[in-house]
Amino acid sequence: MLAHPTPSASLPDPLTLDDDHPHEECAVFGIWNAKDAAPLTTLGLHALQHRGQEAAGIVCFDPQERRFHSHRGLGLVSDVFADSRVMATLKGTRAIGHNRYATTGATLLRNVQPLFAEFAFGGLAVAHNGNLTNADTLRSELIRRGCLFQSTTDSEVFIHLIAISLYATVEDRLIDALKRVTGAYSLVVLSEDALIGVRDPMGVRPLVLGKLPSEDGKEPSWVLASETCGLDIIGAEFVRDVEPGELVVIDENGIRSLRPFGDTHPRFCVFEYIYFARPDSVLEGLPVYEVRKQIGHELARESHVEADVVVPVPDSGVPSAIGYAEASGIPFELGIIRNHYVGRTFIEPTDQIRHLGVKMKHSPNRPILSGKRVILVDDSIVRGTTSRKIVDMVRAAGATEVHMRISSPPTRHSCFYGIDTPERSKLLAAQNDLKAMAELIGVDSLAFISLDGLYRAMGYKDRQASDARYCDACFTGDYPIPLIDHDAEFGPGTA
Numbered sequence: 362m363l364a365h366p367t368p369s370a371s372l373p374d375p376l377t378l379d380d381d382h383p384h385e386e387c388a389v390f391g392i393w394n395a396k397d398a399a400p401l402t403t404l405g406l407h408a409l410q411h412r413g414q415e416a417a418g419i420v421c422f423d424p425q426e427r428r429f430h431s432h433r434g435l436g437l438v439s440d441v442f443a444d445s446r447v448m449a450t451l452k453g454t455r456a457i458g459h460n461r462y463a464t465t466g467a468t469l470l471r472n473v474q475p476l477f478a479e480f481a482f483g484g485l486a487v488a489h490n491g492n493l494t495n496a497d498t499l500r501s502e503l504i505r506r507g508c509l510f511q512s513t514t515d516s517e518v519f520i521h522l523i524a525i526s527l528y529a530t531v532e533d534r535l536i537d538a539l540k541r542v543t544g545a546y547s548l549v550v551l552s553e554d555a556l557i558g559v560r561d562p563m564g565v566r567p568l569v570l571g572k573l574p575s576e577d578g579k580e581p582s583w584v585l586a587s588e589t590c591g592l593d594i595i596g597a598e599f600v601r602d603v604e605p606g607e608l609v610v611i612d613e614n615g616i617r618s619l620r621p622f623g624d625t626h627p628r629f630c631v632f633e634y635i636y637f638a639r640p641d642s643v644l645e646g647l648p649v650y651e652v653r654k655q656i657g658h659e660l661a662r663e664s665h666v667e668a669d670v671v672v673p674v675p676d677s678g679v680p681s682a683i684g685y686a687e688a689s690g691i692p693f694e695l696g697i698i699r700n701h702y703v704g705r706t707f708i709e710p711t712d713q714i715r716h717l718g719v720k721m722k723h724s725p726n727r728p729i730l731s732g733k734r735v736i737l738v739d740d741s742i743v744r745g746t747t748s749r750k751i752v753d754m755v756r757a758a759g760a761t762e763v764h765m766r767i768s769s770p771p772t773r774h775s776c777f778y779g780i781d782t783p784e785r786s787k788l789l790a791a792q793n794d795l796k797a798m799a800e801l802i803g804v805d806s807l808a809f810i811s812l813d814g815l816y817r818a819m820g821y822k823d824r825q826a827s828d829a830r831y832c833d834a835c836f837t838g839d840y841p842i843p844l845i846d847h848d849a850e851f852g853p854g855t856a
Contacts (some may be wrong), residue, residue: 378721386411386637386779387474387490391549393556393611396576399451399495401595402458406438408594409587411492411639413462416473420486421453422551429453433473435454452467457551459488462781472514475551482531483553489516490587491546491566491779495845498694499541511553511609511707518542525739527777531555532610535732536621541560545778545832549585558585562622563606563841564830565630565778567644571597573651573733573766583611588642602645613799628841632780634819635769636677647819650680655818656768656810657684657738664808665689666736666764670729672696674739674751681768691736696755710740723751731759740770743782745789745802752803767809770836771795774856778845784836785856812836 388409392398398569399421406417418433419442424472429452434441438460442448459474475488494501496515499522508521522538523531531552550557560568571592573582583598592599603609605624628647630637640650640776660681671691673682676699686693700722736754742748753762771790776782785791789798799807812833813823820828825837834840834856 365666369400369772370617370700386412386781387462388587388591389457389488389490389549389558389568389585390545390587390591391457391488391558393455393583394580395456397572398454398456399448402456403442404594405586405591406458406460406494406585408590408639409460410438412587413674414458416461416470418452418461418473418488419456419458419653420474420475420551421451422484422553424455424553424688426452427553429486431475431477431486433470433475435470455551457486457549457556459490460552468546468547469513473514474514474516475549476512476514476517476520476620478520478524485520485523485531486551486849487516488549489518489519489546490548490568491544492777493518493542493546494542494777494842494847497679497846498849507580515544518784519548531621532557532608536608536619538636539621543843544638545842547587556583556585556809558603558609558724560603560605560607561842562606562625563832564625565628567629567633567638568603569644570600570603572600572607573597578700580615583616585609588638588644590642593641599643609631627843628829628832629813629818630778631833632769632776632835635815637780640680652819653680653768654684654687656815657686659682659814659818660738660766660768660808660810661685661688663811663814664766666806668734668736668762670694670696670733672729672737672755673735675699675723675757677740678738678768681740685736685738685766692707694726694729695757696726696733696735697751698724698726700724721752725754725758727758730755733760733763735760735764737763737765739765739771739776740765742767742798742802743772744787745798748802756803762805763803764800764806765804765808767807769810770812770815770833771798771809772835774834774835774838777840777847777856778832778834778842779855780835828843 390402390405392401393498395401402419416435417438420431422429432447444582446654457475475486477486499518501522522541523534526534526537528534546561547568548559548568567587569589571584575581586592589599606625606629608619610617634652638649642649671682671686671693673679755763773791796825816824
């Protein structure tokens, strides 16, 4: 049985201040055998807040009461779980949590995860990071079978597939469901008797395993999180990455691994290293901060230009700008200052306010920029709108030249695996060549890191098309997982 108080009703920010980047995906967190499971989950979600700011939720299970408890709300973790009375209701030693950024389904309370359902075998909660590329196909099939959907998110497909499975155990039902879906996903699942973590067969989305020392001198507390920073905040030790296609099952008997998909060919999302992951995380054995610095080194080698200062577009451009400065010998300076306290606003988003939005988030450091030849380093360009405003701001502060260097290859294709990117017609690099992009943004020169340079930054000689190590479809159009719903609607090769 699930108990929950009145949900939080705070709303996300209607004013878009950062539309020139792909938006974060989602974050998942799970913990087993911890006295303070809900507070620890809240801390984990705090550390993973960068992955989704629209909504947050926690589902706990109290093994003594044999009862689930939950709370979900719209807004940041600090808003949704600010009330001590809410935290007092989240009893139990096992919990899963989720931060949401909507890649499918609107920002509605009914779409906030973890999703929960009562089955014949008991309650089950599911939290999902990723995107199913056959969700529409499965949803139509399930509706024809009489399934009633309560949300508009693709994640609910898992719940219904588990419900109709003819297998007996939770594990077998989950595996049965996973074999029906196509897409990129990391899941944490909480039943009355187990905590389960799973990654899709290609491991596109991240998931790590950690543990806390035993509180009772017996069994440790096991932790699952989207990134290692979710472990660090609660003092958990990193054990390993959950492997592509692996199910990790944690229960009273300990921890075990299942591999229902056989051999897999991993294609981890390369954009995790470029932008999404927090810089202090370590993913697939690579420290994110060091990878970003190495990308800056490669950028400087590939596209050096004479200048006076290297200036990052904060915060995501900072490590690559440091690397660029190190490799080029040009001083690194904070020529743009980010306001970290913009928060949510209920200002009416008129055109004038939208134009000023970039100044709410970024301010020029005039003494650093005035009279200087400036290299701006940013992680990506999507539409180009914010990039143009930042360049204009730097020029207005007195820069004599502005050169932009981007620590990712040009984004020419949309993502269908859990990252919110615009349709291809709205991607600047899909519609313009390099010269045209430079003119539209208003820079003296523009350069992106090459695909081979990106791979070199991660320790490879180059990108081998026949054996690509990462999912880089947003740059190459090489989609490793079939786009079933998209191809059915628009035709193959149109992504």
